[in-house]
Amino acid sequence: MGQEQVTKPLEEAAKAGKIGHAYLFAGSRGLGKTSVARIFARAIGCSENDLYEIDAASNTVTIHLRHPDSEFLDQLAVPFGAILPADTPDHDMGTQPIPGTGSYMVKSYDPSGGIVMVRNPHFHQWSAQAQPKGYPNEIDYKFGLSAESQVTAVENNQYDWMFEDVPADRLNEIATKYTTQVHINQLNWFYYAPMNVNIAPFNNKDARLAVEYAVNRESMVKLFGGNALAKPDCQILPPEMPGYQAYCPYTEHPGPTWSAPNWTLARAYMKKSGMIGQHVTVITQVQSPFRQIGIYLQDVLNRLGFVADVKPLSSNIEFNYIQNTNNKVQISVTDWAQDYPAA
Structure with missing residues (x-):
């Protein structure tokens, strides 16, 4: 993470009126918030909670919360909690996605046909719970099938999984004839x-x-x-x-x-x-x-x-x-x- 990725968000936040001004201090690696930054913050009446640590050498961002938040780690796990480079576009990237760290990558894509994903050769599993490596070597996702067609395809072992809700008129059928292929996951x-x-x-x-x-x-x-x-x-x-x-x-x-x-x-x-x-x-x-x-x-x-x-x-x-x-x-x-x- 370089200086540009630190200063640019501050500039944009100031232009948007989200902050009045910002100061950037540099210190030796591992010191955290520098003493100069702390002293200056007190002098201008700025809470230390508004000081953020960014360790460019170790690619580490430290976020200091203003108050305890028991849900913070959960919030970071949902899509809008992702930490991205400052120059990441804020619009749909279409078929040219930004580089990711997931276990799979897109091999081919047809808007009317489907998408094929294969293992990402650069992926390293750092946590089986947070970002598992996955089981299949290839995922073939077909588009355009109705929910009825999806049920039939899974029943016939043409496909392994369906995205849509199972139509009500097919529930009795799968519950009595295809019990080994039905898995119920209770959700709130x-x-x-x-x-x-x-x-x-x-x-x-x-x-x-x-x-x-x-x-x-x-x-x-x-x-x-x-x-x-x-x-x-x-x-x-x-x-x-x-x-x-x-x-x-x-x-x-x-x-x-x-x-x-x-x-x-x-x-x-x-x-x-x-x-x-x-x-x-x-x-x-x-x-x-x-x-x-x-x-x-x-x-x-x-x-x-x-x-x-x-x-x-x-x-x-x-x-x-x-x-x-x-x-x-x-x-x-x-x-x-x-x-x-x-x-």
């Missing part, structure tokens, strides 16, 4: 339908409550694949998550768990909202189970008195689409998965 993951509180009709609390009480969460579990793969819930924290307390108010019998829809309350809230006849579009993804859940929500909304339709989008664009306020999304079907074990 939940599917939900966020309602936009800034635009009609869900800027009305009663309209939102009408939907909460009308939705049959057990029906959506069945669309996902049944109780072996999912269970109904009424809150943002998934079960087994730290801080989770079982409680569901939006049901026939409020208590620790969801019991059944409460259509009496749902219709009462809907009438009170004054939103009967309001048009609603449900944004969802084209693949299973998103599309099926979207169609189910359309039926519930229509039964409540809305005029609902479904707009399925490719999974490549759906998440960014629903995050863009210019698209005025009223309600959507999306999911959230835990990055690391923390509340």
Whole structure:
């Protein structure tokens, strides 16, 4: 790591207004923060927490936290925690990726066909837990297969693994006939339908409550694949998550768990909202189970008195689409998965 890679980020941060000014001190290797830097910091009222050590000779960056953070190492393990050279572009590099340190590298790539990855001859396994060397010598990843085709290919031993969720109509088949090829990994993951509180009709609390009480969460579990793969819930924290307390108010019998829809309350809230006849579009993804859940929500909304339709989008664009306020999304079907074990 050279001087350019140290000074450039400081210059860019100053230009962006993130820091007013910065000073660069040099010292002998192994001294850490130099005495001059510490004295100068105190003189100008700068906290020593804002001093960073960069040992160019040993390629070491030391980050001093302003306060204890039990999640810091977990945060460094997710993609946005990577430490990169200062001149790394902040845009998609396409088919010319920056040099990496992983165990595999790209041998060939066809946007419409697939990608072939082989072992990186320069890779050295420094930690089997953090960056394992991997098992196969070559990974052949095919594009363009539907989820149905992926299931069939794995069943026939044409492929070893599939990326997409297994369609609900194939679950019984693989659970009874292909048990040795099925591996279940329990995740803290939940599917939900966020309602936009800034635009009609869900800027009305009663309209939102009408939907909460009308939705049959057990029906959506069945669309996902049944109780072996999912269970109904009424809150943002998934079960087994730290801080989770079982409680569901939006049901026939409020208590620790969801019991059944409460259509009496749902219709009462809907009438009170004054939103009967309001048009609603449900944004969802084209693949299973998103599309099926979207169609189910359309039926519930229509039964409540809305005029609902479904707009399925490719999974490549759906998440960014629903995050863009210019698209005025009223309600959507999306999911959230835990990055690391923390509340």
